[in-house]
Amino acid sequence: MSDLPGIVVTGVSGRMGQMLAREIGASDRARLVGAVERAGHDWIGRDLGACMGSAPNGVIVTDDPLTAFAKAQAVIDFTAPVATVEFAALAAQARAVHVIGTTGFEPHHLEKIAAAARHAVIVRAGNMSLGVNLLTLLTKKVAQALDADWDIEVIEAHHNKKVDAPSGTALMLGQAAADGRGISLEDNTESGRDGITGARKHGAIGFSAIRGGDIVGEHDVLFAGAGERIVLRHVATDRAIFARGALKAALWGQDQKPGEYSMLDVLGL
Numbered sequence: 001m002s003d004l005p006g007i008v009v010t011g012v013s014g015r016m017g018q019m020l021a022r023e024i025g026a027s028d029r030a031r032l033v034g035a036v037e038r039a040g041h042d043w044i045g046r047d048l049g050a051c052m053g054s055a056p057n058g059v060i061v062t063d064d065p066l067t068a069f070a071k072a073q074a075v076i077d078f079t080a081p082v083a084t085v086e087f088a089a090l091a092a093q094a095r096a097v098h099v100i101g102t103t104g105f106e107p108h109h110l111e112k113i114a115a116a117a118r119h120a121v122i123v124r125a126g127n128m129s130l131g132v133n134l135l136t137l138l139t140k141k142v143a144q145a146l147d148a149d150w151d152i153e154v155i156e157a158h159h160n161k162k163v164d165a166p167s168g169t170a171l172m173l174g175q176a177a178a179d180g181r182g183i184s185l186e187d188n189t190e191s192g193r194d195g196i197t198g199a200r201k202h203g204a205i206g207f208s209a210i211r212g213g214d215i216v217g218e219h220d221v222l223f224a225g226a227g228e229r230i231v232l233r234h235v236a237t238d239r240a241i242f243a244r245g246a247l248k249a250a251l252w253g254q255d256q257k258p259g260e261y262s263m264l265d266v267l268g269l
């Protein structure tokens with residue numbers, strides 16, 4: 001019996017779920033011990049490797065998250081807000097580290113996640129990549145250096161299956177810009193322009209979303225001044241960057257006290 005940390009992946013048939021299962025399966029630092037899908041999914045009761053079109057790996061897909069979590073040290077969850085809130089309570093009950101990559105939360109979801117984090121380690125980030133987390137620090141620094149005459153706009157592009165906007169990453173970048181400028185993001189957001197919008201509000205942080213094709217994820221932070229512009233950009237070309245970050249977070253979380261952490265904590269940035 002290996003003493004490597006055992007990890008369960010939720011939403012395992014999804015784009016990120018399958019990427020995570022492959023990343024953990026190939027890792028020499030963790031074991032894939034469970035795979036969860038929703039009740040009624042046609043993968044339930046079948047071997048995960050076979051479902052993904054690879055060699056059988058002995059992991060049987062289940063619709064019983066608590067039983068799966070109870071046998072694991074960590075749960076990696078890239079699903080949807082309603083599911084993630086439920087998984088947060090169950091992972092806390094099982095005392096498993098919960099790594100949350102899901103985006104699109106509303107305040108009432110975040111309250112429930114914070115409640116679960118009183119009992120267990122939760123790492124949550126709208127983007128698990130090293131590059132984007134570094135970009136948040138650069139964004140904060142540039143916003144700190146410029147006054148409100150520089151318009152800040154976060155422009156994001158994603159594939160045509162994405163259901164939430166602005167993206168979790170765009171919100172992280174917007175928050176970093178607001179922190180740098182010393183203002184509240186909530187009170188200074190401008191998004192969804194259409195029709196006769198009136199002039200741009202002075203000092204606002206704007207969000208623009210593009211959806212199309214198979215774009216993995218692209219984010220620009222535009223600082224537009226009079227006569228010049230600065231653009232900070234991150235381009236993701238492979239979802240493996242998110243899976244690697246999530247696995248790192250699951251391992252890092254093993255040594256932490258209960259609480260809610262970010263990827264900046266994991267990466268020591």
Ligand SMILES: NC(=O)C1=CN([C@@H]2O[C@H](COP(=O)(O)OP(=O)(O)OC[C@H]3O[C@@H](n4cnc5c(N)ncnc54)[C@H](OP(=O)(O)O)[C@@H]3O)[C@@H](O)[C@H]2O)C=CC1
Binds near residue numbers: 037101
């Ligand atoms: N933080 C990060 O670095 C990243 C975050 N993401 C985020 O991860 C999430 C998933 O993205 P992606 O993999 O592309 O999406 P997919 O739609 O491909 O996968 C989502 C998976 O979650 C399952 N799921 C959805 N709702 C529920 C539910 N209520 N109960 C149980 N299972 C559920 C889906 O099952 P079913 O098909 O049956 O609905 C599916 O298997 C999104 O929020 C996305 O923004 C994505 C990439 C990176």
Ligand SMILES: O=C(O)C1=N[C@H](C(=O)O)C[C@H](O)C1
Binds near residue numbers: 166170217
């Ligand atoms: O849904 C996606 O695909 C992605 N979601 C995350 C987000 O909302 O920012 C991260 C990444 O951009 C891919």
